[in-house]
Every structure is written in structure tokens, then in C-alpha cells.
Amino acid sequence: MARRHSSIGFLGLFGRSGDLRQLDAALRAADLHPALVPEGIKLTIVNLMKDRWADEPPAHAYLPVAQLFAYCVAGPGPFERVFGRSGLLDAERRIERALEEPEGFDAGIVLLALHAKLISAEVVERFGLVAEGS
Secondary structure: OOOOOOOOOEOOOEOOOHHHHHHHHHHHHOOOOHHHOOHHHHHHHHHHHHHHOOOOOOHHHHHHHHHHHHHHHHOHHHHHHHHHHHHHHHHHHHHHHHHHOOOOHHHHHHHHHHHOOOOOHHHHHHHOOOOOOO
16 A cells, blocks of 8 residues: 655645644643644654554554653653543553664654754753754
């Protein structure tokens, strides 16, 4: 099956593609307003998702991706206030696993936040993250 391309829309003439609308909704559910995330970063996230799943990413996949990205952007304090201690620990476990598997999907999400300079300084310090070549 040919991969469907994502679209951010154009001058109100063409609508946003479904994958970007789903990501925007997931970002809102993860307490991160989509307007705070540049469109290029959102396009990269959905492309990473399309690389992970053979067909279109399933609808249930967007929220966990958005939550990990939101943790990276907001940092542990604000994230814990929204998702509680268990949500915080889950996000931190995912980052620890990403550090162990640098070629994995979650590592790509963390690296994207780092390279885009959207990542919280507290997250960078807590996990000792560095962006080589920046």
C-alpha cells in the first residue's frame, strides 16, 4: 500500500491531513497546546510514526507519542501535575529505555525534542542528554 502524505493545509483551501489532526488532538490531551509545536516538528513526528507502523499509525498510538513529547517539553513537574506519579514514572522509564536503545522509536521522539530545542532544561539535566553536532 502506498504511504499517504501528510498535509498542513494551504491558505484554507486544503485541509490538514488526518494524521496531523490526530496528533494535534493527542497533544491537547497530553496538555501541550499544538500551537506551541512547530508544524515541521509535528510533520516529523507523524513521519516517524509512519516509519514505525507498516500502514497508517493506529489511532491509539498518537496519545502515548504525544505524552512522551509533552514530558520532554514540559518537564517532570508540570507533567506530573497532569498525569500523576504513575504517568511521570512511565514517561521517565520510556526515556531511560530510549537511552539504552538509541535507534528506537522513543529515542527518535526524545532526540527530535532535543534537536528542536523544545526540550525542558530539567529533562536534559536529569537524563544527561546531549545533542552531538549541535
